Structures are given as C-alpha cells and as structure tokens.
Amino acid sequence: MLVAVGTVGCGAGNGEGLNIAGRPLEEGSNLALEPTLASIQVNIFDPSCVVCHSGAAAPQGLRLDAASSFVNLVGVASTQDGSLLRVAPGNPDQSYLIRKLEGTASAGEQMPLGAPPIPQSTIDFVRQWINDGALPDSSGPTDVAPVVVSMAPSPDTVSADFPAQITVGFDQEIDASTVNALSFSLWRSGGDGVFGDGDDVAVDAAATTLSATNFRLAIMDLDGVAPIEDFYQVRLQGSGANVVLSVDGRALDGEFDGSFPSGDGTEGGDFVAEFEIRGLQATLDSIQTNVFIPTCAVAGCHSGPSGPNLPTGLDLSSADASFENLVGVQSRQDPSVMRVQAGDANASYLIHKLEGTAAVGGRMPQGGPPLDPDTIAVIRAWIDSGAGR
C-alpha cells in the first residue's frame, strides 16, 4: 500500500521528446497519418491499442506492437468470428479489424475498449491500407530478393464469391514491366482439384499489372471472367523466362509453404497458392448443379427426356437440355415471354415462376419452399449477363 501511496504524487509526463504513442522520437518518429502500416502503427495501434494488446497475454492472443501487428493481423483468422480474417487484404469490409474499430463486429465491444471510438476519418486510413493490399512496413529490405507478403483471396480458402480481382503484395517495390500475364497467372484445375495433370485451364484475365499507386501490389483484374466452381491456382514466376523482379532487379523469392512471407531465403523460386470457389455461381453449369438438379429435375418433375408427360415439355435434367429448353424458348404457359430472355431477367418467365409472379400456374419449385432470394439473384445475374451456355 505504501508503494501505491507513493505514486500519488506522480504526475503525468510532459511528453518531451516523445511521439503521439509516448515512444521516443528516434524510435518511431512522428509520421503523418497515411495508409501505410508504419504510419498506422505509430498513429493508431501504438497510442490506442498497445496498452492492452501487448505482452504474452494480449487479449485474443492479438499483440499489436510494431514487431507483431502485421503477422497477427494480415491473413489471420479472427478468434471471435472464425468466418472472417482480422485483415483480409483488399477487402476492408470483410476485415474483422475494421468491424471492431467501427463497432459492427459480431462479438465483443467496439475498440479501443474503455476509450472514445477512433474517428471514422482515421479509420478510413486503415481501410485504405487494407484496400491497398495490407502491406507491411514500407521500410522493407531492398538488399534481398522480394517476397510475397499477402494475397487476396487468401490462400487455401473456400468461398462462394468469385473475386473481382486477385491482389498480391510484396515486401518491396516491384519492377512494373515484369508484372504481366506471363509472370502472374491464374489457373483452374479443370474440375478435378488436381493441378499439373494435363487438364488445367488457364484463366484469361482482363488485365495483369502492378498497381499504379502502390508499387508493391500486383493486381489481376478478373472482370468478365466466368465464375466457375473449381480449384484455382495463382502462380508468380520467380524462376524461368518471365520472372517478377524488384526495382533492384532481384528475382522473386517465391516458395510458399502456406504462411507469409514466401521464400526460402534464396533469390528465385515460384510462388504458387491455391483457393477454391465452391457454391452457386452465375453460370449455367453452376445453376444446373446447385439448383436445377436438386430442385427441379427430380423424379416426376422436370426430369428428362422431353415428352408429353414432362411438365410443359421442359427438360432440366442436364445443362445442355436446360439451355436448349430455356434460352430463347417461348413459354408455353405465357407465349408472350421467353422462358429465358438473354440479357433481361425481368422479362424471363423462369424468373416469374421462381418469384411467384407468373401469369399461369403456381410458384416453382412446386410443393417445395421457394428458392431463397440470394439464389434467385444469381440466376438473374446469369440471365442479365447474357445467359450463356
């Protein structure tokens, strides 16, 4: 008690020679707030989070000191909500860190605990950092080969949402001329989940470039790529003819064992990581597998072959049959519309039947619960995108 009493006369520090986090200026310097980890560390994590999130027993095992924040955040599953990563590079809305800071997390209190919320204008810098790939401190080494420090979608994850782009972050700036479709490629397994067995399919990306604003972030634009359920493999060349090089001309140290950073400490080596897209996609094959087969083409309903007993002659027993009987085919129940009007879901009788707005007959699937709106939305997306085979 005497020791505690002795501290009563101790006042607050005057902060001389310290930065906003109370650390000596020579240690962290006074960085202006910007969307980099170094700046976020000094301006947000150190002053607002580290008082609790440090030491061996940091809450949820989440240490946020400068030596630990990157490896504990980026690509690491949340312990409170296992469906989310603490930081999902390229996707701030799906990053648990953002939800905790903005007070929208599924568990626990808004952070920082017991203190005023961090202003949204400040959180937006964290959002921007994540959106830019959630790269580590910009003072990364330049006298060694570049390594991969993040990828979105995260390696070895399964998702129903086909990504709009693939981003790969490096620990140092990359020579933009070496990031192209030959050095940075995407493949799918051909449906068997096995790569290198001769049936791999190259995915033709819309563009493959280095970010124009962040020279440590490579972006593969997947705009227009059909969202097919399959296993996907991201490849970056660290050896061979078309190699990703740092601005210093060092080849990528890419060997990846499942955890970042990549590399074996020796220049060269390809980066290879996989992810899986599984679940309903806006393609006929996916809709066939996930909707028509289990829901419509059941015995006694729209199961082939076509014949007088098949409901309205509509055979949905295979993707080919579905395409032939749906797209551009006049509805028998309402001849004023096509069963599927390519490019116009609202004018497609299939949608009317699924949403219960058709002029004739009951809502489909008959005798079963209606399809959930998300499923119908995917079917709509397939139709609106042209209802391709």
Add this chain to the structure above:
Amino acid sequence: MTGWRQRLVAAVLALAALLLMPELRAEPYIAVQKGLKCVSCHVSASGGGKRTAYGNIYAQTELAARTLDMGKLWTGDVGKYLAFGADLRASYQRVDVPGQPSSKGSDLDELLAYAEIKPFPKYLTLYVDARLRPDDPVIREQYARLALPGGRWSVRAGEFFLPFGIRLQDDDAFIRQVGGINFNTPDSGWEIGYEEGPWSAQLAVTRGTAGGPEVDSGKQYSLRVAHVNSRWRVGGSLNLNDAAAGDRQMQNVFAGLRTGPVAWLAEFDYIIDEGLPGGRRKLMASLIEANYGYRKGHNLKLGFEWFDPDDDVAEDEQNRISLVWEYNPMQFVQARIGYRSYSGIPQNPVQNREQLFAEVHLGF
C-alpha cells in the same frame, strides 16, 4: 407505502433490471469494510462472478439504503442443486477529448446471467457465467469446481478469470487494463484454491492466450495470496506467461484498510514484457482508492491511478482520477454517477480526456 405499491415498485424495478441489466462485478471495498474474503460474497475466491447466498443477503439487508419487504430473502438458490444470478449495467456517458467534439450516448453495457449446478452440494459445482446481450452473446466463464472434504482445498478446471490482485469492478482501471487480467480475458486451464483462517490463495495454470486459442506450448502461471483481517488485508500476486512471442512477468502487492467509515484499497503492479520492439520493457501501474460510506446505501469513491508505460522512457506517465457516487436505494439496485479525468502526454489528446457517466446497475 402499502404492500401492493411496494410489490408494484419492486416488479417495475425487477423488470427494468431485466431490460437494462448491468454487470454485477466485484466490489472489493465492501470486503474491506466488512473484513471478509472475496469468497464470502462471490463464487470466485479471487473475486467476481455470481453472488453467494451471503452476498445476496448482504445486498438486501445491509448494502441498500432501505429494504423493501419482499417476503423471503433471495439467496440465489433454487432448491438444493441449482442457483442463479444476474447482472445488468446500463449507462449514459459523455467523453470530452481536447480538440474533438464531445461524444455522448447511452448503452447497455452488460447483461450477465450466472448458473450453478450442484450435483453434490458443498463439493461439486458446475458454473457458467454468460453474457446475454443480444448483439454480443458469449460464455465468459465455464468450469467445474471440486471442494475437498474439510473445505480448505479446492480445484477448478475450465475457463475462468485469473487470480491477480484486487478484482476491481472497473476494467478500465490502469491496474486491470495494463495487466490484461480482467473481466474481458478469461483463460482456460485449472486452478488450486486454499482457504484457511485469514489466508486465501489460488494457483492457476492456464493457456495464456487471454481467451484466444492455444498457440504454443507455453503456459500462464498465476499465484495470488492474501491475508485477510477484520480491519486490514495484504496480499501479493505473481504471474508468468511463457509465450513463444515473448514472456510477460507480472507481480503486484495489494492491500486494504478500514479507518472508520472509509475503506482504502491500494495496489502496485510491476510488469516486465519481453519480445517488444527494442527488447524488454518494464511497466508500472498503481491505484489508491478511498471509499467513504457516509450513510447507509451511499458510497463516495475517490480514486487515483498512475501508469508508467515504460520505465526506461521519461515523461510518458499517465494519471487517472475518479470521483464516483454510488447509491443503493433498495436491494439489488444501484445508481452510479461519476467523473473521471485522464492526464497524459499532451501529444495524445485521448490521454487527456474527461468522462462523465451515470449508470444503473441491477444485480442479484
């Protein structure tokens, strides 16, 4: 007040408690005032959690300014084998950070429910402490506790709050926040307890991840020993967390003293962290608190806290001064109005904020 009015008031307050319920956390100053151990009023020997039968009876007969006649006293026991409790804490607060607009708002801070299943009363207890807030349901504690014949030794295994220092109600106090052992950080493992005469001791071995999953082979070892007398108490705690990312070693001394109507609490923590940038870092935090029970049902709490984030860095210290009035108008109901002033380095406005709060707390 007539009987039916009393019952109506009680019913309204009970309903309010269920709708607004705050967390009923430990109030260690009461233990000092009464010269009792933590385990006299709470299920946890180091403080906190569901109230015991004595804790409930004390809340009804001595803590409140007046006791509404509810007939039979509530003990928490529902038959021989079951016991329940609950807590609710709702608050309004205003925070002023220099150079920033004031933030203010109301919130349901805590809604907790406790359950004890006692298949072998006095010996074996299964205990659950659950946060029921709709947007944040979580099991905070869940363990089995076995008391050996004679009552001196006990063992518990499961997930529980670790024994370390004074179990303050306020998790934001420096000594609770900096040490990281508080009501937000249960850990999984086992604990041996010892209660004999004035002595109270607990030794726990746990994962050391503060609610997170097991990440390495290292464990956290917590030892808390207290000697409790009718007017004073003194104790100490040791905690070692053996972690791959860097060990943390914590130690503290704590004490309580009753001088007339004033109950004093004091604690001093010294923490050594390894594995931080720059290597080892030494942190210190202290609290001294006076609780003036100037009238039955009223308590005036004045607290001073000090925190040094790094003993090797000068002029980085922080203070917090609290003045809180606590009023228990009737059993199970508490109102709290408080003011807190933070002082820290001028570069960080949040370290120099002021906080006003009003809180309703219901618990049984």
